[in-house]
Amino acid sequence: MESAITQMSPHHILQDSLPQEGDKTIYRKDRFAALKHRITAAEQGQTARLSCDIPAFDSALGGGLGFGRVHLVSHTAIPQGKPADSLLPSMINGAVSGFVLALLRKVMMLYPDRPVIWCAPPHAGMTGSLSAEGLRQIGINPAQLIFVHESHPARCMSAFEEALQTDGLAAVVGEYGMLSRQSDLWQRWARRTRRAARMSGTIGMLLGPPAPVCGFETGWHISPYAAPLCTRTVVENYDWRPSWQASLHYAKSGRPASAAIKWDWVSARFLPLERSVNRLVQPPVGQLSDPQINSQANGPSQQPAYTIR
Amino acid sequence: MDVSLHDRIGASSSVDAGAKPASTAREILCVFLPFLPTTRLIRQQGWPADTPVGLYHHTQQTDRLLFVSQTAQRAGLYPGLSVADARTYCISAQFHAVELDKDRACLLALAYWCRRYTPLVGIDETGCGLWLDLTGASHLFGGYDAVQTDIITKLSDAGLDVCSAIAPTYGAAWALAHYHDAASSGVIAPIRRAALSDCLSLLPVAALRLSAADEAILIQTGLRQIGDVFAMRRAALSMRLTADFLLQLDQLLGDVAEPLQPVIERQPVYVVQHWVEPLAGLEGLTQMVADLLAELSDKLMKKEQVARWFEIGWQRVDGSCARLHYHLSRPSNELALLMRLCADAAEKIDAEFGLSCSWVQAYGLTDTVSVTALLGTDTQTARAEKADQLLDILAAKFGPDKVQRLVPQDSWQAEQREQRTTLAQAVDKYSPHLDWQMPSPAQMLAPRPVRLLDPPEPIQAMALLPDNPPVMIRWRHHSWKVMRATGPERIGPSWWQIDRQKTRSRDYYRIETNEGARLWIYREGLPERGEESAWYLHGFFA
Known part of the structure; x- marks a missing residue:
């Protein structure tokens, strides 16, 4: 976030720091007014929030995700009965990454000229590595992302902390992997990253398996939205827009919430998703078959013009 | 070598051609490196x-x-x-x-190398060449012809094609080096004006370093050689051609002095510390680095200079030396930044039995006063500076190859459409305007996964018919039922590549499993062509 001082021009800062001629009381009054202005601006900066577009989340978070804070996004825990070596984390990691990227897209709309630092191991193994084509389809310019590939998880998080200290970035994302299993180290990292984010005002997002959320601003559990059963396997008009079951299970100054949501690329907004809705879509007569095209044609703020049956 | 121009320029110049230039005449050596x-x-x-x-x-x-x-x-x-x-x-x-x-960096390096002959060396900003002002320095190497011979020999040994010429003016030396037939073995132009003009008269008009418009006018009017231009009246030339042309003409024969800008290398700023007792231990080394950097920063500030490269060096008690190098995208002398940049230096120093001497040195110096300082620095520039500094720090801390960005590639293959390149040597470390086009709505008809497996993982798939999408997949001993599938989307190999025989066409499917995970799988090999097919998992959708 912009601090109060950086928002002011150098001329104003210089003028504030110089003693003015004339009555001492007036001078003091001006100084107090300037200080008050700075404090107000700084407070506004600290409390600026990123709306999630979903009323349930926004009200639970008091307006949205806070800047200058670290948010923990993880996939849901492996359910009871599943083997420990389940490939479920790998399978749904795309969904978790997609949710973080959608949030990033919203941040990058606010700061289109700032880079994003993504700290991750170089070879993500079975979880795969981020693809530029996929980023573009979320709406993110891949050139805006700078990757720090460090194989050691502790060093990877060190890069995350270093980046988070820096003002001038849109956001910083870190993949922590199995680091969260070492509880003492994890708690120390939580404290350090929280302090770093507050210093710079940059939003931080951590991405990985379920981890203790204490010390972070919010904790999210993301899983892909499982659509209702369908009689046909091959479906041509299926809505492949990303959709998730998002659960805000921890909010430091809020309350938990949960919702099924989907991402609309054209308007760069999260949209609520009804559980009962079958997402098999049929394009209306005379319109293009792609719901993205239809939604663009109807304006970004409107729902896509397709029939739900 | 020592090409005699007398043969070419006739009897009028034979008197001066081989003669040593007078003490007042300048000796400009122009070296042209065409390839x-x-x-x-x-x-x-x-x-x-x-x-x-x-x-x-x-x-x-x-x-x-x-x-x-x-x-x-x-x-x-x-x-x-x-x-x-x-x-x-x-x-x-x-x-x-x-x-x-x-190329410019290479030329600059060559220019610094040529400073062994004379302190006044510059690069030709319009092409691939160097100039050396040998006036008053050539006698130290046995004369200007010996210098020319030495340069040609050494550069030729290095595998470069060299053309060179020595003349009293830069314009004449440039023209002869670029357009004289014997320039590859070195040309020495006469000093006297008449002889020089005769020598240049056979060269084409392009040797006058003209703009394209002026050159076109001259050729249209039938003036193809410099001698034709010399024969024209000045008034007639000034009516048709620009003032720059007349200036170039005057500078060619030395009637008007031509200012030349030599490359100047600043002497590095350094701080050296000798230790009476061998210095060892992390705490002591950390303090040593901090003290050296503080002193260096103070020195740079006093000199009003900023540096781009820093070297931390040390000598152990056994006499062995080692160095660490740090690089900044934007030159700086701020202590806080230097401390962050060199934060891990103490850990990297292998002191063994202790250090007897340590130093820090700053290279790539420039004056503090920059364009931004004169015009004012806006908030956006200040932020970009901070982002650049962060990338430098990350590169110094984790290694230059660890900081990367995605660069687009021309390919239809999903795994070849992007390349990860390091930012260490990139001039523009962060460029949001890199050549990434955002997808059109039509391109959104074929969604792509956010995560790609490299290489794709083999899976087992069960399909009702050979060309149908699978109804069940098995990956690493785990099975999933396919709830929905869309496809196929066929992506063929690049036919223009030599090794295209190794890759086969792929039919990609987007599938959704019973747990909601969306995958990008493909079948390699086409069943309708009778090819043996295999299934692979390539990526995960958001």
């Missing part, structure tokens, strides 16, 4: 020396050649030719985008 960019690229890529190479730049929506190698020139390629045409002229030629900044 430097192509030679540099050939060496960089490790290609055979006789590879035909063309370097192109994108202009007017076409890739046009800017430099060609000697072999390519013999094959009929020339600057200005479009790359598409050039490919038909010479099939075996290699084409590459021109890297002007790297």
Whole structure:
């Protein structure tokens, strides 16, 4: 976030720091007014929030995700009965990454000229590595992302902390992997990253398996939205827009919430998703078959013009 | 070598041609390296020396050649030719985008090397060449002809094609080096004005370093050689041509002095500390680095200079030395930044039995006063500076190869559409305007996964018919039922690649499993062609 001082021009800062001629009381009054202005601006900066577009989340978070804070996004825990070596984390990691990227897209709309630092191991193994084509389809310019590939998880998080200290970035994302299993180290990292984010005002997002959320601003559990059963396997008009079951299970100054949501690329907004809705879509007569095209044609703020049956 | 111009320029100049220049005359040596960019690229890529190479730049929506190698020139390629045409002229030629900044850096390095002959050395900003002002310095090496011989020999030994000339003016030296037939073995121009004008008169008008418009006018009017221009009245020339042309003409014969800008290398700023007792231990080394950097920063601030490269060096008690190097994208002298940049230096120092001496040195110095300082620094620039500084710190801390960005590639294959390149040597470390086009709504019809597996993982798939999408997949001993599938989307191999036989066409499917995970799988090999097919998992959708 912009601090109060950086928002002011150098001329104003210089003028504030110089003693003015004339009555001492007036001078003091001006100084107090300037200080008050700075404090107000700084407070506004600290409390600026990123709306999630979903009323349930926004009200639970008091307006949205806070800047200058670290948010923990993880996939849901492996359910009871599943083997420990389940490939479920790998399978749904795309969904978790997609949710973080959608949030990033919203941040990058606010700061289109700032880079994003993504700290991750170089070879993500079975979880795969981020693809530029996929980023573009979320709406993110891949050139805006700078990757720090460090194989050691502790060093990877060190890069995350270093980046988070820096003002001038849109956001910083870190993949922590199995680091969260070492509880003492994890708690120390939580404290350090929280302090770093507050210093710079940059939003931080951590991405990985379920981890203790204490010390972070919010904790999210993301899983892909499982659509209702369908009689046909091959479906041509299926809505492949990303959709998730998002659960805000921890909010430091809020309350938990949960919702099924989907991402609309054209308007760069999260949209609520009804559980009962079958997402098999049929394009209306005379319109293009792609719901993205239809939604663009109807304006970004409107729902896509397709029939739900 | 020592080409006698008397044969060429006739009896009028024979008196002066071999004579030593008078003490008042300047001795400008111009070195022209016509194939430097192509030679540099050939060496960089490790290609055979006789590879035909063309370097192109994108202009007017076409890739046009800017430099060609000697072999390519013999094959009929020339600057200005479009790359598409050039490919038909010479099939075996290699084409590459021109890297002007790297060529300039190479020239600059050569210019610093040439400072052994004279302190006044510069680079030709309009082409690939150097100039040396040998006035008052050539006698130290046995005369200007000996200097020329030495430079040509040494550069030729290094594998460069060299053309050079010595003349009393820079314009004349440039013209002779670029357009004289005997320039490859060195040309020495006469001093006297009349002889010099005779010597230059046979050269084409392009040797006057004209603008394209002036050159076109001269050729249209039938003035093809410099001698034709000398014969014209000045008033007639001034009516048709620009003032720059007349200035170049005057500078050619030395009637008007031509200012030349030599390259200046600043002496590095350094701080040295000798230790009476051997210094060891992390705490002591950390304090040592902090003290050295503080002193260096103080020195730089007093000199009003900023530096781009820093070296922390040390000598152990056994006499062995080692160094650490740090690089900044934007030069600076701020102590806080230097401390962050060199934060891990103490951990990297292997003191063994202790250090006897340590030093820190700053290179790449420039004055503090920059354009931004004069015009004011806006908030956006200040933020960009901070982002650049962070990338430097990350590169110094984790290694320059660890900081990367995605660069687009021209390919249909999903795994070849992007490349991760390091930011260490990139001039523009962060460029949001890199050549990434956002997808059109039509392109959104074929969604792509956010995560790709590299290489794709083999899976087992069960399909009702050979060309149907699977109804069940098995990956690493786990099975999933396919709830929905869309496809196929066929992506074929690049037919123009030599090793295309190794890759087969792929039919991609987007599937959704019973747990909601969305996957991108493909079948390699086409059943309708009777090919043996295999299934692979390639990526995960958001």
